[in-house]
Amino acid sequence: MSGIIGKKIGMTSLYKADGSAVACTLIEAGPCVVTQVKTVEKEGYSAIQLGYGEKKEKHTTKSLLGHFKKANTTPKKKLVEFREFENTMNLGDTITSELFAEGDFVDAIGTSKGKGFQGVVKRHGFGGVGGQTHGQHNRGRHPGSIGACSFPSRVFKGLRMAGRTGGNRVKVQNLQVLKVYSDKNLIVVSGSIPGAKNSYVILEK
Structure with missing residues (x-):
């Protein structure tokens, strides 16, 4: 399982060749930096940690500043671990939307909109x-x-x-990647993804 951290930009629609419209979600996927590589020998399992989104140094703890310094990168807002990633990844590598191709199927994880106390x-x-x-x-x-x-x-x-x-972690499976704009790190997936605009989304292949 490999994946990437992104941000939900909003929803739009694309038209098929037969003229029918498909509801889809626009996601800014990456760029993500490999901030840690975990191994079976040291941590007991293999995984990589990705960081996404810029964060000011004054809002970052000193322990995290040292953590990001090891990866030779700036402080990141969101950190997520991915298991069973390719072993070719090294500390400080950058992962972009090129991880996905048109026609791929992905799982999207987001936090649903909170609706407060309801009946x-x-x-x-x-x-x-x-x-x-x-x-x-x-x-x-x-x-x-x-x-x-x-x-x-x-x-x-x-x-x-x-x-x-609301406000729960929700996973939507088997969404098809319709378009990939690698120059802008944008991908378009079919269907809806939980969460509000500008909320964080985790995409898994």
Whole structure:
């Protein structure tokens, strides 16, 4: 598994030869710098750490400054590890959007948009209690019975209720790479990717 760190620019559409439109997402993929190479002998597993995005030195801890200095690069905002990467990568190497080619299929990982505290209708798709008759004039979007009476005298763990919604790590698989603009480090993938504009995205091959 190899991959790259990117940033979600936004969504657009491309047209196929038959004239149908395909919804797609524009991603700034890289450039990423190899900030660490982990080996089985030293760390117990093999992986590489990539850094993406520029960060000011005054906002970086001294330990991280030394970490980036070893890779002979400037401080980076986002660090991500990738396992099973090609063993030909060395410390300080740069990875760009040329890692992908048109027609490749990738998995995209992002953080979904946070929606705050929401009720069961929005959070879980409940239908609400029902009509306005039989005295139920103000329970249209309520959860209804939660099933706990004298037995078992408690609420089961995991019961679907109101709560914080969104803001989760989400993985979308098998998105096709439609276009690669290597001169601008931009790639266009089919479909939507979780997260807001300018949020970080991890692409895996």
